[in-house]
Amino acid sequence: MSQSDILFDYKHIWHPYSSIINPLPCYSVISAKGVYLKLKNGKNIIDGMSSWWSAIHGYNHPILNKSLKKQIKKISHVMFGGITHPSAILLCRKLIKLTPKKLDCIFLSDSGSISIEVAIKMLMQYWESLGQNRTKILTIRNSYHGDTFGAMSISDPDNSIHHIYKKFLPKHLFAHAPVSNFNQEWNSNDIISFQTIIEENQFNIAGVILEPIVQGVGGMKFYHPIFLKKVEELCKYYSIPLVFDEIATGFGRTGKFFAFQHANVVPDILCLGKAMTGGTLTLAATLTSRKIANTISKSDVGCFMHGPTYMGNPLACSAAHANIKILEKNEWKKQVINIEKELLNSLSPLIDHPRVIDVRVLGAIGVVECKQHVNLELIQNFFVKNGVWIRPFKQLIYIVPPYIISMNNLKKLVNVIKKSLNENVLFI
Known part of the structure; x- marks a missing residue:
């Protein structure tokens, strides 16, 4: 150079x-x-x-490099519309095996931010299919979910890096972030703000989206697992889908394969990215339940309205599959x-x-x-x-x-x- x-x-x-x-x-x-x-x-x-x-x-890494070399000799990319290929199938089999049984439908995309966009779209189409006009997402302060517009709209509107776009973004609901740290005593007051908002807006909330345990760009805070447990209980009570953004924390970073495992909870939608390919190529995934996927598919539209050009890229899927095989050791x-x-x-x-x-x-x-x-x-x-x-x-x-x-x-x-x-x- x-x-x-x-x-x-x-x-x-x-x-x-x-x-x-x-x-x-x-x-x-x-x-x-x-x-x-x-x-x-x-x-x-x-x-x-x-x-x-x-x-x-x-x-x-020799195993990741080998998987890429082997795949590129076959096919580096092919459109995913109307076509499938072994790399995507092998990867999705692994993801379903690794994640809770409830999450058995997978949408592959280009990056972490897009996986969040996909999750938001899933929530909106889910309620639209049920004949309900729900447009609000509930999250917590100090959140960060990516740089695309949907992801920005559910990142903290005042304290995040996106405040300059505030006037262009839809307004969602932000509860106070928990103050109980991961290894400290749980403070039951931490859930009050969240509980109040979900009770008052239960018929307008399309879903709850959280970074489980670790809030990244919003301050690198590690909050108490009981907060996640309380959130899951409230979401179940009000039948509101729960989305976890594991883009940064997934694949072992926090000591558990997924950070939500610290609280022994299960989301309705799970977003993955970053470490999924071991740092070789960009790839992300949004996993959801059969219930949500079927409800969307039974709508008047009849399908989920999203389709990135590089969706299910064979090279990236091959690297991700190899990455997970390394982790499985x-x-x-x-x-x-x-x-x-x-x-x-x-x-x-x-x-x-x-x-x-x-x-x-x-x-x-x-x-x-x-x-x-x-x-x-x-x-x-x-x-x-x-x-x-x-x-x-x-x-x-x-x-x-x-x-x-x-x-x-x-x-x-x-x-x-x-x-x-x-x-x-x-x-x-």
Whole structure:
């Protein structure tokens, strides 16, 4: 990659959440293997982000690569309208086997945000098929579900990254987020706001959508499993479908294969993405019950009205199937337990640092919440110079490393975070 390439990127290519006039610096990655990203200058840095939660087995995994090479010799893509193929069938068999028995109908799509759009459409068509005009979604504050318009509309309208679009979005219902942390005592007041809203709007609510246990971009909060249990009870009582957004948390990240398993609850619709292909290709899935699927299919329209061009992409399905086969060996459980132990041991003492408000650890997720926002450009440069890739946001420095990370590399990630906290220039 030449200097002219870098300049071209700087002038012409938009990166996530960045300005085209004054973009944040980008670091050129020319290859990756295991937990390492190799930069243009030849330096290897440890990826503490799993490429935004997705590369759970690291990079260039031989089993994933083999599945892609084998599939591309057969067919890389074919339309899913009126056509099926072995990769999609094999993947969907695996997904049905892994998820609760209730969830036996699957819609494949391109990305996590689209899987949320699909879930919202399912809810709207479900009630339309029943002759009821229900258009409101109930969720909680600090939620984040993606960057497309439907997903934005059910993300926190005031405290999320989407507030600038507020005037364009439909208004949904937001209960207070629970304050009881995952490992602390349950506060029964946490459910009051949610219960009040669902009681007062029971005939207008099409569905409830939540990020189970972990609220991601909304603050990396880990809430109490009893909250999910109470929500499920209320949804059952009022016959309102419950949707879980497991896009970030699915496939082992929290120590359970799915985060909702911490509460022993089952949704009516489940959204999956990110780690589904092990960080190789983009793919997502929305699973639902036979009851919801049949109700939609019996409507006047007679079908579910959605169909992405790359739906059921054979390459992505093949990678996802291989990824799940790796997970089925159950090595991930020990890996995530070891990561959690190390993060608890090494991150927890930072709670006493004068710059830190809170430290949170769950499974292979470690969060340091600071009193000040980070200067993203400067702290990113600091991390790279110190041999790690960590992408903070606002006042949160967090890591979600690949499951295969060694304890030495994990300790290095934590030590660089500790070092950063003592650099005043990195905080605003």
